[in-house]
Amino acid sequence: MKRIFLIVLDSVGIGAEPDAPEYGDAGTNTLKSASTSSFFHMPNMEKLGLFNIEGINYHPSCEAPMASVARMQEASKGKDTTIGHWEIAGIYSGRPLPTYPNGFPSEVLDEFTRLTGRGVLCNKPYSGTDVIRDYGDEHLRTGALIVYTSADSVFQIAAHEDIVPPETLYEYCRIARKILVGEHGVGRVIARPFTGTAGNYTRTSGRHDFSIEPPSVDMLDQLKENGCAVIGVGKIHDIFAGKGLTEYVYTQGNEDGINKTLDYMDKEFRGLCFINLVDYDMLYGHRNDIDGYAKALTYFDQRLPELLARLKDEDLLMITADHGCDPGYTVSTDHSREYTPFLLYGRNIPPVNWGTRDTFADIGATVLDYFGITPQFKGKSMLPH
Structure with missing residues (x-):
């Protein structure tokens, strides 16, 4: 009863890729x-081998890491959540999805206004x-x-929950x-509900992403076609527009995402549990909150022993990311074009350092x-045979 738990630490990049200057990163x-940050403390990830990954030279490494590790380079063009997750699953994006530095054109907004x-x-x-x-204030x-x-x-839509209930906001996002x-096929339409009063507005955890549907067969499709469970935790369902999933659950932040992952670890299934911690x-x-970022990483590290303890003999735990979002890069608050980490732990998998891989799709091929299952996409398995 083989199971894989693939956790994406959303935006935890580990250094600029060679083409990062093209993206301003x-x-x-x-x-x-x-x-x-003084709040940064990741001894459990250190033991797994996080700081043994190629290019990480600012933190002591582990002499005998528990996990296999690699530095993943993105082959696709872009640096956002959709393209990053799609490439993990085996979809190469040869051109960036459209962006709108000057705002959306009138033909888009006029139709949106008419329908909403x-x-x-x-x-x-x-x-x-x-x-x-x-x-x-003007919205209210x-x-x-x-x-x-x-x-x-x-394409992000923010609305106060007292003016537009979340379910109505989600319907506007579907519109x-x-x-x-087509030409305006953005990667994601994002619902951004908020609450509060003037001068004290706060975004809620009711965010939902409505992604464009993946354009080709990927890891999720192949698992499902071969009778495996494909479970999405967090915004995985939204990123893949539900395609290839057999079951999914949304989460209210990292703590809830970890708790729901632990719940699935107590269940019997054969297949993949794909988790996004956002x-x-x-x-x-x-x-640009360095201390907040460090605290969130430290919290994950504190919960990691619980995840490891729930693994069965044939289970694999994979930990990676989809892009960067450097909180110390004050020139920008946007995503950054970075390498991502990959750690694979299994009780029967010997630890190996795979160096730098050419594509995130090697993760999908490994799964x-x-x-x-032989992948129907370009990607090489990292498992020893």
Whole structure:
């Protein structure tokens, strides 16, 4: 009864990729920035081998790491959540998804307004916390939706829960998702509910991502076709538009995500449990909050022994990331083009350092290989044979 638990620490990059200057991200290093905080403490990840990964030279390594490790380089063009997760699952994106540094065109917003019956505020790249501060009062007064974007391929809709209940906001996002196809096929439409009063608005944990559907067969599809369970925890369902999943559950932050993962570890199934822990990115990376980022990493490290203790003899635990979001890179609050870590632990898997891999898709190939499935995409398994 083989099981794999694949955890994505959203945005925990480990250093700028060679082409990072093309994305304005030269010198970024999310993990290194977090490690400068006095709140950073990851002894359990150190024992697994996190600091043995190629290129990490600012923290002591472990003489006898428990896990196999690798530094993953993204082959796709882009640096956002959708493209990162898709490549993990075996989908190569040859061009970045569309971005809107000058806001969305009138043909998109006019149709969105017609179908929702609500006006639009902002329509420009903006920080998620700043946009509700600057437009929240007008939103409450007029009922118009706060629509904004970032350097990533996203159409974000913010609304106060007293004006637009979350379920209604999600329906507006579904409307936008149907509009944003073809030329304007952004990676994600994101619901950003918030609460509070003037001068004290706060985003809630009710965020939902509505991704464009993956364009080709990937790891999830192949697992499902071969009779494996494919369980999504957190925003995995949204990232893959539900494609390839047999079961899913949403989460309310990292603590809830870890707890729900532990619940699945107590269940019998054969297949993959794919987990996204989003707080690093959403709460700390985009806000340049080094201490908050460090505390979140430390919390995961504190919970890691619980995850390891629940593993059965044939279980594998994989830990990786999808991109960077360097909280110390104050020039920007956006994602960063970085290498990502990969750690694989199993009681019957000898620890190996695989150096630097050419694509995130090697993770998907490794997952499929463990279940005896040949991937229908480019990617090489890292499992020893």
